[in-house]
Amino acid sequence: MPALADNSRGIIMMVLSNLAFMINDTWIKLASDGLPTGQILFIRGIFAFALILVLVFATGTHRQWRAACDKLLAWRTVGEIGATVLYLYALFNMPIANVSAIGQIVPLMTTAAAAVFLAEPVGWRRWTAIAVGFFGVMLIMRPSVSGFDIYSLAALASMGFITLRDLVTREFKPGMPTLLVIAVTAAAVMTTGAAMSVTEVWPEPEIWQWMLLAAAAVLLVGGYGASILAMRYGAMAVVAPFRYSGILFAVVLGYMVWGDVPDALTLVGTLIVVATGVYTFKREMRLAQKPANASEPVAINPSSV
Numbered sequence: 001m002p003a004l005a006d007n008s009r010g011i012i013m014m015v016l017s018n019l020a021f022m023i024n025d026t027w028i029k030l031a032s033d034g035l036p037t038g039q040i041l042f043i044r045g046i047f048a049f050a051l052i053l054v055l056v057f058a059t060g061t062h063r064q065w066r067a068a069c070d071k072l073l074a075w076r077t078v079g080e081i082g083a084t085v086l087y088l089y090a091l092f093n094m095p096i097a098n099v100s101a102i103g104q105i106v107p108l109m110t111t112a113a114a115a116v117f118l119a120e121p122v123g124w125r126r127w128t129a130i131a132v133g134f135f136g137v138m139l140i141m142r143p144s145v146s147g148f149d150i151y152s153l154a155a156l157a158s159m160g161f162i163t164l165r166d167l168v169t170r171e172f173k174p175g176m177p178t179l180l181v182i183a184v185t186a187a188a189v190m191t192t193g194a195a196m197s198v199t200e201v202w203p204e205p206e207i208w209q210w211m212l213l214a215a216a217a218v219l220l221v222g223g224y225g226a227s228i229l230a231m232r233y234g235a236m237a238v239v240a241p242f243r244y245s246g247i248l249f250a251v252v253l254g255y256m257v258w259g260d261v262p263d264a265l266t267l268v269g270t271l272i273v274v275a276t277g278v279y280t281f282k283r284e285m286r287l288a289q290k291p292a293n294a295s296e297p298v299a300i301n302p303s304s305v
Contacts, residue, residue, distance in 0.1 A: 010234020011242050013226045018246035020223035024216045025096055026253045031212040032092045035205060037085065038196025040213065043205065045190025047217035052183045055221075061179045068184050070176070072168050077188045079165030084189050085196075086158035093151040095260040100250035101140050101270040102155045107277045108133040109163040111284070117167065126283055129276040136272030139265050182224055240281055244274045 031040060056062050067073070091099050108130045115122035141152040172181075205213070230239050247270060254260035262270070 007234040007238045010230045010232075010239040013230035013233060014239050014242040015245045017223045017226035017230060018243060019249050020219040020226060022096075022100070022246055022249040022253055024219040024223065025091060025100075025250075026257055027212040027216040027219070028088065029091055029096060030257070031205075031209045031216070032088075033209075034203060035209060036196070036200040036202065037088050037092070038193045038200045039202045039205075040088070041084065041189055041193025041196070043193075043210070044213045044217045044220070045186055045193055047214045048220055049183070049186040049190055051217065051221050052179065052186050056179050056183050059179060061177045061183075064177050064180060067176055067180055070172075072171055073176070073181060073184060076165050076168040076181070077185055079161045079163075079168060080185045081188055081192050082161035083158045083165060085192065086154045086161065090151045090155035090158065094155065095254050095258070095262070097247070097250040097254040097260060097262050097270075098140060098152075098266060099155050100247055101262075101266065101273065102137055102152065103159060103162075104244060104247065104270070104273045104277055105133055105137050105156070106159050106162050106166070108273075108280055109159055110166050111280055113163050113167055114170075118170075126280050129280045129283070133273050133276035133280075136269040136276065139269030139272065142265060178228060182221075241278050244277070247274065 028040060028044070087099070087103075090102075111122060111126055112130050114120040137156065141148060141156070143149075169181075230242075233239075251262060254262075
């Protein structure tokens with residue numbers, strides 16, 4: 001059964017993509033001990049951009065360089081930069097499982113934003129799912145009497161930038177080369193890291209930090225590649241829900257590396273967000289009334305920053 005085999009490969013690629021992104025987050029968080037955010041972005045960006053550049057020239061994508069002048073790509077890059085800086089700020093100060101759990105609100109935020117800004121029809125069922133999903137996020141963030149924790153707010157704000165990135169990506173013309181988008185993004189984030197040096201003091205990284213950042217860059221690029229293959233191999237309706245496997249990886253890695261154990265409210269909030277996200281996705285697929293295909297935009301995990 002070819003369809004079953006393709007879907008199985010797609011699921012495996014999606015799970016591997018999430019695993020790569022979560023290990024990338026873990027190594028970046030470990031490397032942040034003594035290194036400022038801008039320096040981390042710059043060093044990892046050098047390795048990632050060099051690797052992507054090799055792929056761009058190897059595939060002949062460089063011949064389509066004029067596509068990099070697209071205004072939509074510029075807006076997508078703004079979203080990527082904002083998401084990356086805020087996400088890492090939260091990641092370096094919060095348990096990785098909590099940040100990842102907040103990140104699962106992105107599909108709901110994208111649905112809501114598409115209804116508001118792109119006039120896409122959203123019925124009461126999906127609006128209800130969005131509201132319930134945000135309630136789940138509130139359980140994870142758990143504001144105190146004095147207000148929300150600044151790091152939780154940074155994580156939520158980063159998801160807003162990811163929503164901007166994903167909405168703009170929806171509007172790309174079919175011919176926009178994926179590798180070129182990734183290359184522009186990597187270059188922009190790397191440049192942002194360099195610009196942040198104005199307000200940071202950059203120490204000399206230790207050998208283990210160089211190694212972690214280089215390995216994280218490889219995993220970041222590999223995660224993007226696996227997510228693309230996931231959508232090309234399997235049907236989107238089958239593969240996309242497996243993006244939530246990242247939550248499991250985040251909990252396991254958080255416990256193994258830092259001994260973090262999510263409390264009951266965090267776990268309940270996470271389950272609510274995941275459940276409403278899966279429901280919203282399934283609802284959208286039913287309303288679309290057409291089979292998914294490989295040309296649809298790839299849903300990038302929010303942790304891929």
